[in-house]
Amino acid sequence: MNLTSRETWTLIHGMVLGALFLLGFAGGLEALYSLRPNLLSPVGVHDRLHRARIGVVAMAVAAWGTVLTGTWVVYPWYRERTPGSPRSILLADPELQDWHHFGMEWKEHIAWMSPILATVVAFIVIYYGTGLARHDRVRRTTIALFVLAFTFAAVAGLFGALITKAAPLT
Amino acid sequence: MATNSHTDVLGEEYHAAQKPEGPVSAAILAGGVGALTLGVLTTLAEASTGIRDFLNVYDPVGPLSGKTIGAVVVWLIVWVVLHVIFRDRAFESRTALTVALVLIALGVLGTFPTFFQLFAPAE
Numbered sequence A: 001m002n003l004t005s006r007e008t009w010t011l012i013h014g015m016v017l018g019a020l021f022l023l024g025f026a027g028g029l030e031a032l033y034s035l036r037p038n039l040l041s042p043v044g045v046h047d048r049l050h051r052a053r054i055g056v057v058a059m060a061v062a063a064w065g066t067v068l069t070g071t072w073v074v075y076p077w078y079r080e081r082t083p084g085s086p087r088s089i090l091l092a093d094p095e096l097q098d099w100h101h102f103g104m105e106w107k108e109h110i111a112w113m114s115p116i117l118a119t120v121v122a123f124i125v126i127y128y129g130t131g132l133a134r135h136d137r138v139r140r141t142t143i144a145l146f147v148l149a150f151t152f153a154a155v156a157g158l159f160g161a162l163i164t165k166a167a168p169l170t
Numbered sequence B: 001m002a003t004n005s006h007t008d009v010l011g012e013e014y015h016a017a018q019k020p021e022g023p024v025s026a027a028i029l030a031g032g033v034g035a036l037t038l039g040v041l042t043t044l045a046e047a048s049t050g051i052r053d054f055l056n057v058y059d060p061v062g063p064l065s066g067k068t069i070g071a072v073v074v075w076l077i078v079w080v081v082l083h084v085i086f087r088d089r090a091f092e093s094r095t096a097l098t099v100a101l102v103l104i105a106l107g108v109l110g111t112f113p114t115f116f117q118l119f120a121p122a123e
Helices: A005-033 A042-078 A086-092 A097-110 A113-128 A136-166 B002-017 B022-047 B049-055 B063-086 B093-111 B113-119
Strands: none
Touching: A005 A042, A005 A113, A005 A136, A042 A086, A042 A097, A042 A113, A042 A136, A042 B063, A086 A097, A086 A136, A097 A136, A097 B022, A097 B063, A097 B093, A097 B113, A113 A136, A113 B022, A113 B063, A113 B093, A136 B022, A136 B093, B022 B049, B022 B063, B022 B093, B022 B113, B049 B063, B093 B113
8 A cells, every 4th residue: 555756746646636626627617607697696796706716726726736746746757768667668569659659748748738728717717806797708718718728637637547557657 | 794795796896897808818818829839849849859959958857848938938928918018908808719729729739749740850
């Protein structure tokens, strides 16, 4: 049941921050979707906005935490020039090479679009406040960016899980 | 108590209504520029060993270190500049989203391995 330092960091990168990311997305999306004055009382608008702020900020923080730990802590172990590193294991097997050439190459880049867009959404929600309830166009635009930020992270997370299955970091 | 809450909310709503949409659009456009920058740097690093070496600011991470730092720096600078330009203006966020989606799509294309590997020097 002991975890190595590398396994612990991988856990923080993928599971701990990933769970926070998912919670932030689910809470933020629900709050943004229902932030409509025709469905809510003024107190309800205030409550939804509060939840939206918590959700979008949590997702942005989790997204930054995920890419920073992934790029600067876990990735150097992945690409070590040693025979036992995941990169070396994948490249040594013709049947697994594409997990690096396509999967990892895309994941390591596209993941960074998520925190950028999540931060944009957090700014809009904090700056515009209850204006989001008054201006449906801005609210829908914010939701679109929020879902896009989630989609990029989901692509990266999916490849991360599959690559870890093919060549675990130990 | 409920009356106070209503008053607070209405007051905040009124205040929010005075806020221009420009800063929202500036943030959206800057996000698109950040995504595009990441795509451009990724493709350039594949096409040129000189640029790849330049972006290799931290060896254990490789060129990804420079690509991500570069994209974040460009994104933040562009955001500040656009915010100053649009802070008092009414710039529709829907228009900004349309432009940003095009920039993001180009950024995704630039980070797509099948695309950027086309620019790799022949071995």
